[in-house]
Amino acid sequence: xxxxxxxxxxxxxxxxxxxxxxxxxxxxxxxxxxxxxxxxxxxxxxxxxxxxxxxxxxxxxxxxxxxxxxxxxxxxxxxxxxxxxxxxxxxxxxxxxxxxxxxxxxxxxxxxxxxxxxxxxxxxxxxxxxxxxxxxxxxxxxxxxxxxxxxxxxxxxxxxxxxxxxxxxxxxxxxxxxxxxxxxxxxxxxxxxxxxxxxxxxxxxxxxxxxxxxxxxxxxxxxxxxxxxxxxxxxxxxxxxxxxxxxxxxxxxxxxxxxxxxxxxxxxxxxxxxxxxxxxxxxxxxxxxxxxxxxxxxxxxxxxxxxxxxxxxxxxxxxxxxxxxxxxxxxxxxxxxxxxxxxxxxxxxxxxxxxxxxxxxxxxxxxxxxxxxxxxxxxxxxxxxxxxxxxxxxxxxxxxxxxxxxxxxxxxxxxxxxxxxxxxxxxxxxxxxxxxxxxxxxxxxxxxxxxxxxxxxxxxxxxxxxxxxxxxxxxxxxxxxxxxxxxxxxxxxxxxxxxxxxxxxxxxxxxxxxxxxxxxxxxxxxxxxxxxxxxxxxxxxxxxxxxxxxxxxxxxxxxxxxxxxxxxxxxxxxxxxxxxxxxxxxxxxxxxxxxxxxxxxxxxxxxxxxxxxxxxxxxxxxxxxxxxxxxxxxxxxxxxxxxxxxxxxxxxxxxxxxxxxxxxxxxxxxxxxxxxxxxxxxxxxxxxxxxxxxxxxxxxxxxxxxxxxxxxxxxxxxxxxxxxxxxxxxxxxxxxxxxxxxxxxxxxxxxxxxxxxxxxxxxxxxxxxxxxxxxxxxxxxxxxxxxxxxxxxxxxxxxxxxxxxxxxxxxxxxxxxxxxxxxxxxxxxxxxxxxxxxxxxxxxxxxxxxxxxxxxxxxxxxxxxxxxxxx
Numbered sequence: 014x015x016x017x018x019x020x021x022x023x024x025x026x027x028x029x030x031x032x033x034x035x036x037x038x039x040x041x042x043x044x045x046x047x048x049x050x051x052x053x054x055x056x057x058x059x060x061x062x063x064x065x066x067x068x069x070x071x072x073x074x075x076x077x078x079x080x081x082x083x084x085x086x087x088x089x090x091x092x093x094x095x096x097x098x099x100x101x102x103x104x105x106x107x108x109x110x111x112x113x114x115x116x117x118x119x120x121x122x123x124x125x126x127x128x129x130x131x132x133x134x135x136x137x138x139x140x141x142x143x144x145x146x147x148x149x150x151x152x153x154x155x156x157x158x159x160x161x162x163x164x165x166x167x168x169x170x171x172x173x174x175x176x177x178x179x180x181x182x183x184x185x186x187x188x189x190x191x192x193x194x195x196x197x198x199x200x201x202x203x204x205x206x207x208x209x210x211x212x213x214x215x216x217x218x219x220x221x222x223x224x225x226x227x228x229x230x231x232x233x234x235x236x237x238x239x240x241x242x243x244x245x246x247x248x249x250x251x252x253x254x255x256x257x258x259x260x261x262x263x264x265x266x267x268x269x270x271x272x273x274x275x276x277x278x279x280x281x282x283x284x285x286x287x288x289x290x291x292x293x294x295x296x297x298x299x300x301x302x303x304x305x306x307x308x309x310x311x312x313x314x315x316x317x318x319x320x321x322x323x324x325x326x327x328x329x330x331x332x333x334x335x336x337x338x339x340x341x342x343x344x345x346x347x348x349x350x351x352x353x354x355x356x357x358x359x360x361x362x363x364x365x366x367x368x369x370x371x372x373x374x375x376x377x378x379x380x381x382x383x384x385x386x387x388x389x390x391x392x393x394x395x396x397x398x399x400x401x402x403x404x405x406x407x408x409x410x411x412x413x414x415x416x417x418x419x420x421x422x423x424x425x426x427x428x429x430x431x432x433x434x435x436x437x438x439x440x441x442x443x444x445x446x447x448x449x450x451x452x453x454x455x456x457x458x459x460x461x462x463x464x465x466x467x468x469x470x471x472x473x474x475x476x477x478x479x480x481x482x483x484x485x486x487x488x489x490x491x492x493x494x495x496x497x498x499x500x501x502x503x504x505x506x507x508x509x510x511x512x513x514x515x516x517x518x519x520x521x522x523x524x525x526x527x528x529x530x531x532x533x534x535x536x537x538x539x540x541x542x543x544x545x546x547x548x549x550x551x552x553x554x555x556x557x558x559x560x561x562x563x564x565x566x567x568x569x570x571x572x573x574x575x576x577x578x579x580x581x582x583x584x585x586x587x588x589x590x591x592x593x594x595x596x597x598x599x600x601x602x603x604x605x606x607x608x609x610x611x612x613x614x615x616x617x618x619x620x621x622x623x624x625x626x627x628x629x630x631x632x633x634x635x636x637x638x639x640x641x642x643x644x645x646x647x648x649x650x651x652x653x654x655x656x657x658x659x660x661x662x663x664x665x666x667x668x669x670x671x672x673x674x675x676x677x678x679x680x681x682x683x684x685x686x687x688x689x690x691x692x693x694x695x696x697x698x699x700x701x702x703x704x705x706x707x708x709x710x711x712x713x714x715x716x717x718x719x720x721x722x723x724x725x726x727x728x729x730x731x732x733x734x735x736x737x738x739x740x741x742x743x744x745x746x747x748x749x750x751x752x753x754x755x756x757x758x759x760x761x762x763x764x765x766x767x768x769x770x771x772x773x774x775x776x777x778x779x780x781x782x783x784x785x786x787x788x789x790x791x792x793x794x795x796x797x798x799x800x801x802x803x804x805x806x807x808x809x810x811x812x813x814x815x816x817x818x819x820x821x822x823x824x825x826x827x828x829x830x831x832x833x834x835x836x837x838x839x840x841x842x843x844x845x846x847x848x849x850x851x852x853x854x855x856x857x858x859x860x861x862x863x864x865x866x867x868x869x870x871x872x873x874x875x876x877x878x879x880x881x882x883x884x
Contacts, residue, residue, distance in 0.1 A: 225259050226269050228252075233273040237280070249277070266297060268304060275308045282316050303339035310347035326359050338368055346374060349381035357381060358390070366394050367401050375407075376414045383418025391415045392437065399438050408438065409446035417453050424459040428466070444475045451481050455488035460497060463488065464504070471508040479513055486519035490526065498523035502536075512543055518551050525558035530567065533558070534574075549575070549583040556586065560593045568593065582607075584615045592621040597634070600625045614641075616648040620655040627659035632668065635659055650676060654684035661687075661694040669694075685716035692723045701733055718747065722758055729765055734776055737762075738783050745788050756793045759784065763792075763799035771807035778812060781819075794825045801834040810842035829856060833865055840873035 232252040236245040252274070259266060271294055278287040291305050306325075313321045329341045341364060348357045361378075369375050382391040398408050416422075416431040431450060435442050442450075447470050454463040463485050470477050482501070489497050498520050505512055517536060524533035533555050540547055552575045559567035568589065575582060587607040594600045604622065608614070619638055626635035635656060644652060653676055660669035669691060676683050688710045695704060704724045711717040721740050728737035741758075748754050766777035777800050784790050797819055804813040817835055820827060832855045839848035857863050 222259070222264050222270070225255055225264070229255050229270065230273050233277050236277065266294065268301070272308075276311075279308065279312045279315050282312075284312065284316060287312050303343050306340045307343035307347050310344050311351070314347065314351045314353060322353070322356055326356050329360060330363055334363065334365070339370075342369055342374060345369075346377055349377045352381060352384055354385045354387075357385070358387070361390060367397060367403065372407055372410065375411060379411045379414040380418040383415040384420060386419065388415075392434070395434065395438060399440070405440055406443040406445055408440065409435065409443040410449070412438075412442075413446045413449050413453075417450075424454050424457055424462050427453070428462060441473065444470065444477070447475060448478060448481045452484055455484045458488055458492040460485060460488050460492055460494050464497065464500065467504065471504070471510075477510060479511060479516060482510065482512070483515050483519060486516065486523065489523055490519070495523045495526040498527070512545070514545055514548050514551075517543075517545060518548065518554060521551050522554040525554055528558070528562065530555065530558065537574075537578075547578055547580055549580055549586055552580060553583070553585045553589060556589050560589060565593060565595075581610075582612070584612055584618060587612060588615070588617040588621040591618065591625050594625045595629065597626070597629055597631055600629070614643055616645070616652055619644060619648075619652045623652070623656050623659050627663045627665075630663075632660065632663070632665055636668075636672075650681040651684055653681075654687035657683060658687045658690040661690050664694075666691075666694060666696070683710060685711055685713055689716060689720055689723065692720055692727070695727065701728065701731075701736060714747070718744065718754070721747075722761065725758075726762065726765055729762060729776065729780075730769070732773070732776065734779060737780070738787070741780075741783070741788065745790070752790075755790065756796075759790070760793055760795045760799070763796040763803075767799040767802045767806070769803075771803075771809075774803050774807045774809060774812065777803055778815075791823050792819070794820070794823075794828075794831070797823070797825070798830055798834055801831070801838055805834065805838035805841045808841045808843075810839070810844055813838035813842060827854070829859075829862060833862070833869075836866070837869050837873075840869055845874070 229252045232248045232255070236248040236252075239245040239248065256266070256270065256274070259270065271290075274290060275287065278290060287308075291309070294301055295305060310322070310325060313325065325344060329337055329344060334341065341360060345357070345360055345364070348360065366375075366378070369378070379391060379394075382388075382394075395408060395412065398411070412431055412434045416427045416434065419427065419430065422430070428450060431442070431446075447466055451463045451466050454460070454466065467477060467482070467485070482505070486498070486501065489495065489501070502520060504510070505516075517540060521533045521536045524530070524536060537547055537551060537555075552571050556568045556571040559565075559571060572582070572586070572590070575586070584607075587603055590603045591600055594603065600622065604618075607618070619641065622638045623635045626632070626638070639649075639653060639656065653672055657669045657672050657676075660666070660672065673683060673687075673691065688707055692704060692707055695707075697703075704727060708717075708720050708724050711720045721744055725737050725740040725744075728734070728740065741762075744758060745755065762780065763777060766773065766780070769776075781792060781796075781800065784792055797816055800819075801813060801816045804816055813835065820831055825831070832851055836848055836851045836855065839845075839851060852866070855862065855866070857866070
């Protein structure tokens with residue numbers, strides 16, 4: 014994202030505007046399109062334009078009539094956003110008349126965007142000829158393929174026709190919004206934002222508010238993400254033009270439309286531009302006054318204008334709360350979101366919190382009370398709600414919001430606080446808030462705590478939704494608490510809960526994870542008790558588990574059981590079967606069978622075919638899977654990535670790298686798992702650069718750490734110590750707050766050194782010094798154990814004694830393992846006297862310890878005696 018202090022500076026960086034002169038100097042020749050673009054940009058410059066910020070600050074004639082504040086001299090308007098530069102302003106070097114012209118032109122431009130009357134009273138909505146001209150000029154300036162059948166003459170009639178057409182051709186519900194946004198993004202990635210309007214036109218759909226909002230949102234996101242100022246500017250300008258077209262088409266500009274613009278200006282700290290934009294919005298819709306207060310407070314917080322924040326709060330305190338309550342509520346929300354404790358307390362002291370308009374807003378307030386540790390205030394408000402007969406379920410929800418927002422509070426303590434606040438109010442928790450608490454516990458993988466809450470709900474005869482129970486089962490899988498499945502099943506049976514198919518699928522999967530296949534099959538038989546029908550996904554879970562355990566016969570028996578139960582195999586069933594075939598004939602058999610029964614060949618099937626052929630050594634047939642015309646375009650990269658993994662893991666590294674290069678040449682990004690597979694199986698000794706290039710492919714933090722560790726181990730194995738040190742430093746920077754993971758990585762490195770040749774001991778000793786001196790990290794006990802083993806392997810007495818002192822330096826008391834390692838090191842180097850002393854310190858009660866001592870003596874003492882006798 015470009016770090017821009019002012020929208021004007023962004024415009025100037027693209028336009029490079031210079032004062033206009035009348036000298037005879039010949040200007041440099043520039044492309045026509047570039048000139049038009051820069052002329053347009055220069056017309057938007059706002060660096061010297063002094064707005065009054067908002068009509069809420071200095072009402073215009075038009076807005077005074079509809080303002081909720083009476084024009085009494087005794088009540089002053091909310092303080093305006095100061096236009097003086099809170100952040101440094103860049104001033105154009107131009108004449109004052111030029112500045113005035115630019116300011117006037119900008120004012121007219123912003124007014125035209127939102128349809129506000131211009132200074133001379135004329136309407137900003139252009140007649141048909143002007144609208145067409147505007148669109149044509151935009152086509153020339155930005156190469157946007159606008160369609161020409163937009164009529165601007167009779168807006169009301171057109172809106173009716175658009176509405177009628179929309180009802181006939183499209184049905185758009187709120188539930189489809191996410192999918193629609195995804196569609197817009199996909200089209201934007203493939204064709205660009207400018208082509209979307211033309212595409213909808215060809216589909217027979219007039220562009221509506223949802224389309225415009227989605228486009229504007231994408232463009233502003235692109236501007237945020239761009240590091241190129243010129244590119245960011247172009248995205249913002251096109252977004253403004255879409256906004257202008259919305260007004261010309263007669264659409265109402267609501268918060269969903271203007272919010273992305275305001276948040277962009279806030280995040281960039283553009284105070285002057287923010288004031289101009291808010292003024293235009295408010296003059297267009299006076300009802301937006303209170304909501305704009307929310308964004309105004311966010312801007313003041315963003316630019317650290319403490320004086321202005323105090324003024325805004327004082328304005329609320331000195332005026333009639335009944336008239337300014339909507340504005341107060343929006344100020345509260347902004348302060349809550351930014352955790353401004355002092356100002357929040359100031360406003361909460363004067364507010365009648367029972368008047369807050371929505372539960373959602375109230376939840377935001379209580380979240381802040383929790384984050385800011387304002388428990389006494391939270392208790393006061395909760396008591397007020399109770400006295401006012403506020404809905405008990407909503408009070409319980411607010412208690413949950415507060416208790417779970419307290420920072421650094423363990424789940425068990427949050428649950429206790431939740432219970433205590435209910436006790437204080439002498440009211441039981443509601444089912445809804447209990448379920449929220451269960452989901453909260455599951456999200457943090459505290460499954461035992463979640464089950465305790467379930468038990469309390471059941472004892473209180475509260476209804477538990479089965480979706481919540483399914484969330485607990487998913488949390489059990491993620492936290493590896495597989496054994497809790499029996500407790501959950503007992504709870505279902507004991508409290509007469511009603512499970513669904515997803516519940517049973519999850520329980521069967523947990524049984525399989527425990528390798529309790531008998532229990533998993535018993536679960537299938539118990540479906541009848543709950544009048545449920547088995548599904549293919551239940552059988553697939555058992556089948557996949559059998560194949561993971563290399564129990565091929567067990568997996569095939571599951572298939573027979575499916576047939577007996579009259580459950581039709583699905584795509585996942587055949588994917589499991591194909592992936593575990595051990596011959597080409599079996600692969601063909603299952604593939605033909607799935608096509609015969611009409612099962613869709615999914616991407617999992619294609620990937621299973623690749624892996625199966627590679628396992629059977631049929632690498633050419635694995636490659637030929639990619640030639641299938643049934644592969645969806647959106648899955649090509651993923652399936653090619655599977656081929657890369659299959660080839661690399663079966664020793665075909667050169668072919669795997671060829672496919673990898675094909676993916677890169679086509680502009681694709683390989684799946685992270687396949688990149689890890691390439692790194693893991695890369696054996697070439699002289700091409701560190703290729704491994705580092707592969708490492709750059711990994712953007713996901715988890716995969717990046719995994720890949721970095723593998724490359725570092727490759728460097729250790731191939732004696733590239735300096736590169737290994739650099740990678741260790743990168744990991745240290747990335748995992749600075751995760752010491753446990755860093756210790757695991759160090760242990761892995763020293764484990765490898767212990768397995769290497771005795772001559773490689775020096776690498777381990779140098780690495781230990783780097784870890785201590787440059788990374789300032791204390792080596793783990795396990796790392797020292799591995800190094801001591803390497804010293805024993807190298808029969809190096811001096812360095813064995815050095816490592817022995819490192820235990821003490823690191824603060825580790827000597828234990829059985831360290832004594833055994835040192836005993837081995839001393840025997841291997843021939844220091845039998847010292848070895849005898851160490852042996853006396855070892856507790857010999859454990860039979861495993863005794864066997865290790867005997868093994869050391871047999872290896873070093875007896876072999877030494879035999880060697881001496883032979884000599």
